[in-house]
Amino acid sequence: MTAARVRASSRSSLAALILLGALFQLPEAAARARSTAYLDEIERSRLDAAADHREFYFTRAAYTGYWGRSWATDYPKADRQLMVGVRRLLTHLDAYAEEHPVRLDDPDLNRFPFLYAVEVGRLALTEPEVEGLRRYLHAGGFLVVDDFWGTREWANFESEIRRVLPGCAIVELPRDHPVFSAFYDIREFPQVPNVGNAQGGPTWEKDGYTPFYRGIFDGKGRLLVAINHNTDLGDAWEWAEVPEYPLRYSTFAYQMAVNLIVYSMSH
Numbered sequence: 001m002t003a004a005r006v007r008a009s010s011r012s013s014l015a016a017l018i019l020l021g022a023l024f025q026l027p028e029a030a031a032r033a034r035s036t037a038y039l040d041e042i043e044r045s046r047l048d049a050a051a052d053h054r055e056f057y058f059t060r061a062a063y064t065g066y067w068g069r070s071w072a073t074d075y076p077k078a079d080r081q082l083m084v085g086v087r088r089l090l091t092h093l094d095a096y097a098e099e100h101p102v103r104l105d106d107p108d109l110n111r112f113p114f115l116y117a118v119e120v121g122r123l124a125l126t127e128p129e130v131e132g133l134r135r136y137l138h139a140g141g142f143l144v145v146d147d148f149w150g151t152r153e154w155a156n157f158e159s160e161i162r163r164v165l166p167g168c169a170i171v172e173l174p175r176d177h178p179v180f181s182a183f184y185d186i187r188e189f190p191q192v193p194n195v196g197n198a199q200g201g202p203t204w205e206k207d208g209y210t211p212f213y214r215g216i217f218d219g220k221g222r223l224l225v226a227i228n229h230n231t232d233l234g235d236a237w238e239w240a241e242v243p244e245y246p247l248r249y250s251t252f253a254y255q256m257a258v259n260l261i262v263y264s265m266s267h
Contacts, residue, residue: 041101042062042101042102042103045098045099045100045101046100046102046106046108048098049096049098049100052096054094054095054096055093055094055095056093056094056095056096056113056114056261056265057095057096057100057112057114058079058082058083058086058095058096058099058100058114058116058261059100059101059102059109059112059114059115059116060072060075060079060099060100060101060102060115060116060117060118061101061102061104061115061116061117061133061143062101062102062103062104063103063104063117063123063125063129064123064124064125064126064129065119065122065123065124066122066123066124067119067122070118070119070122071101071117071118071119072101073118073119073147073234074118074147074234074235074237074238075099075101075118076098076099077238078234078235078237078238079098079099079100079237080097080098080099081237081238081240081241082237082254082257083095083096083097083098084097085237085240085254085257085258086257086258086261089183089254089258090183090258090261090262093261093265100112102115103129103132104125104128104129104132104133104136105126105128105129105131105132106132107132109132109133109135109136109141110135110136110139110141112141113140113141113142113264113265114141114142114144114260114261114264114265115136115141115142115143115144116143116144116145116146117143117144117145117146118145118146118147118148118234119147119148120145120146120148120153120157120160120161121148121149121150121152121153121154121156121157122148122153122156123156123157123160124160125160125163125164130163130164133164134164134165137164137165137224137225138218141224142223142224142225142226142260142263142264142267143224143225143226144225144226144228144260145157145225145226145227145228145229146228146231146232146233146234147228147231147232147233147234147235148229148230149204149205149206149208149229149230150205150206150207150208150230151206151207151208152206153206153208154229157227158170161216161225165216165224165225168216169216169217170214170215170216170227171214171215171216171217172212172213172214172215173213173214173215173223173226175187177215177223178263178267179215179223179226179259179260179263180259181259182258182259182260182262182263182266183255183258183259183262184255184258184259186252186255186256186259188252189211189213189252190203190211190248190249190252191203191204191210191211191230191231192211192231192232192233192235192236192249192252192253193205193232193235193249194232194235195235195238195239195245198235198239198245198246198249199244199245199246204230205230208229208230209230210230211228211229211230211231212227212228212229212230213226213227213228213229214227214229215227222267223263223267226260228256233253233256233257234253236249236250236252236253236254237250237253237254237257240253240254
């Protein structure tokens with residue numbers, strides 16, 4: 001082989017290696033780009049909210065999870081549609097109309113008394129997030145969790161929340177607890193399915209056949225965490241305007257949300 005051919009072959013091999021290396025880096029680069037975009041989105045929302053000061057923000061927890069952006073399930077449509085209803089029903093409440101995600105390690109989290117977290121069966125909190133959520137709850141914050149199903153997701157949520165609140169007791173909320181009558185007097189508790197199952201499919205997912213409404217209290221009896229397990233309030237908010245979506249589910253989900261908000265603002 002001539003020297004020219006050797007040089008050409010070497011250049012081709014080098015180019016192939018560079019291309020191969022670039023291809024291997026694409027998923028990592030894409031992940032970094034997505035992460036940066038999500039952080040930018042949260043920051044934009046924070047700045048928009050800061051420019052429009054209100055008494056109440058429906059604050060969504062932006063957390064680290066096993067499956068990427070689990071915290072953003074049903075987001076932002078569910079948040080926006082819920083707030084349309086809340087602003088019509090609670091006319092005395094000066095409520096922010098838009099979505100409002102906040103990171104758990106954000107020092108400003110303590111400014112917002114209501115915090116909603118979805119798909120908590122996929123939590124994989126960093127230590128700063130654990131510490132931030134612990135500070136938030138001890139400072140008077142109220143956490144509502146929703147849309148996680150079955151024993152496996154429950155086990156992961158329980159493990160993560162015990163990192164935040166070591167030694168906490170998780171108990172069934174009695175039906176006469178004030179959270180169920182803070183605004184609406186709720187007597188029936190249907191299992192709210194995902195939108196794909198709402199029109200005749202099974203209402204459960206995985207092995208989550210029965211909905212549970214549980215809570216974590218502090219030493220003075222204040223409800224710190226309201227747990228909606230084996231049900232999906234967020235989907236009912238997101239799809240409430242669709243004529244085919246069952247009114248039974250959306251009515252219950254909105255009533256629960258209003259009660260949770262009123263409770264958080266009065267306790």
